[in-house]
Amino acid sequence: MRRLIVGLCWVVIPWYLLSLFVGSRVLPFPHAVAIRFAELAPSVLLRHAAASVLRVLAALLAASAVAVPLGLAMGRIPAFDRLLAPAAYLLYPVPKIALLPILLLVLGTGDVSRVGLLGLVLVFQLLLAVRDGARAVDAHYLLSLDSLGATRTDHLRYCVWPLVLPRLLTAMRIGGATALAVLFFAETFFTRYGLGYFIMDSWMKLAYLDMYAGIVAMSLVGFVMFVTIDRVEQHVGRWQG
Template sequence: MTDGRTSLLRRFRDLAGGAVILVAAWWLLALILANRVLPVPPVVFGRLFDLLPEPLLSHAGASLGRVLRAVGLATGFAVPFGILLGRNRLADSLFSPAAYLMYPVPKIALLPVVFLILGVGEAARVGIVALVLFFQMLFVVRDAVRAVPASYVRILSGMGGKPIHTVRFVVIPAVFPAILTGLRIGTGTALAVLFFAETFFTRYGLGFFIIDSWSKVAYTDMMAGIVSLSVLGILLFTVLDLLESVFVRR
């Protein structure tokens, strides 16, 4: 069995262990509080299965679709732009200071601006999540490109390699783990932003479902929505881990 598979199995085992501890802590807290705002896990899981497949699957599908489109959009822009900043000093000196200033700005604060520019439809919800991921990935990719040893480029040049070969054989393989790291760092924040963005001008998405259940005082439904959103986050993380174990070789 390869090291990658072994570490992946270990990761699944760790995740299962973590889930058991979390559910136990939740159960204990629910028993201590004895408040219907926080139902015990068996009640929530029972309700979760009642809500499946509909309406929960439609809400989860809407959220997942938005995240995936945002990931595609952010990757499509951040990777080439990050490579450009990492390889070209002029581009780096021109754009990096502005990007650096934008990095700490909480992107969720731009949500009204995004709604006003892109309208109140899907484009705005996907756009705001893509914006969060874009900045997370941009600097990780740029720094990964900068960290490529100069000796690699010299070796390729010595074999007659042109800049396109450097990008193909060195930069992209070197940057791929950084893309996954950027996505992993960004996914948590992206889901938080998505949750918020789904509370406006839509009737689909886990964010809408959770807030809607809360407003209807349907706390068990609300908790089922929160569990679903958590499962979605874990799924995304697991896919990133899978990609890393399959494609990143060291």
Template sequence: MNKKRWSGLLSGVGAILLFFGVWFLSAHLLNKPLLPNPLTVIARLPYLVEKQLLWHLKASLFRIFFGLFIASSFGFLSGLLIGRCTKGRAFFDALIYLTYPIPKMALLPVVMLLGGLGDTSKVVMIVLIVYPQVTVAVRDAIRQIPSDYYKVYQTLQASSLRQLIQITIPATIPSVLSAIRISLGTALSILFFTENYGTEYGMGYLIMDSWTRMDYPAMYGGILILSGLGFGLFLVLDWLSCWSCSWQE
């Protein structure tokens, strides 16, 4: 392991220790059941496993992965179309600027009425959050590509497909991953909120169910696992960035 990886590992361990240290100190100073110390919460995790934790985690993972896949796929394609389109640029830009600022939570009742209370509405809400950001990121990345790059390939008589594969797509991948990173936290928040409606499985349901029963160690255990899920997704995105964008270094 090189020096850079060791430094990253030590920084990660240090951040985790600081987080648990502040948590432990806060619990000690407050000294109330509503904020148990991290050791109590960790000791409660086997109980959560008995309460079908894996099924809750599986349901949340399916919704977040499926939503991110749909949003990133269609967002990439639409951003590619808008970015390369010159004739309808003003129309598509106006359409994005009109729809993008709409608060996605305001659409939750409409989505639930049309998609029901099952997985469909939850996935659709994630798509509504991530899709516009990916579209805008890809559009802007394409418009920032210097035209000289394409002129060189045109001089070499390269086909449009080859220009797309070797210029456009590599230039947009970092923007796609950055957009997903930015919207991931909001997507997890929306997932937590939507999992309290019409379902009995999901980390959001598990956390709120523990809260209503005043089982605070189990509630914080669910929050800790949900945070770990987000942390793991960020690590996956970082790995994808290093693997697919190694040319940036």
């Protein structure tokens, strides 16, 4: 809670100053946005936020389902890494947002395209984080496991995975921010749900208070996502002190 209050102070105070400077019609005062947010939150914003969150979660799950096994295999089997790493390096820098038209054509105009786009944003980041984590495992730990009679599955379960997981979570946090930005863009096409749609729709209707309430909602979605990842990271990394 203290973190939230400190974070709010850093945002709200400059916001007030900026509103005074540019005028409250274009940039309404935070208290006016807060009141509108409270009015819209239970009925309208919650529905749009739920749609956005579900898309992000689906993309995280899909990207993890691809990136974790592939990354583990690349990290532990050098031949597999030599085979796949060039493709990953070629595709990673491509701006995924440029692929939206292709995704819309191939996967249709429904949510599958939007989730696919977010998944593409996330998958390379997660893949390389998992690969690097799996590759960096100290052979001493594996020898220790071998002395106990461990199999390759035991290596993954007792050694590789505990070391990869913190890196995966860090990649999720970094990738998550990009995914939210891309989500905003992806929700401006062929959908009537999602915070991206709500923000753009309000803007076109010149309903600036609604638009800012939507931006606040998106910010809160990101905040909850980051805090959740932080908590999980603290839990799985508690051995590091």
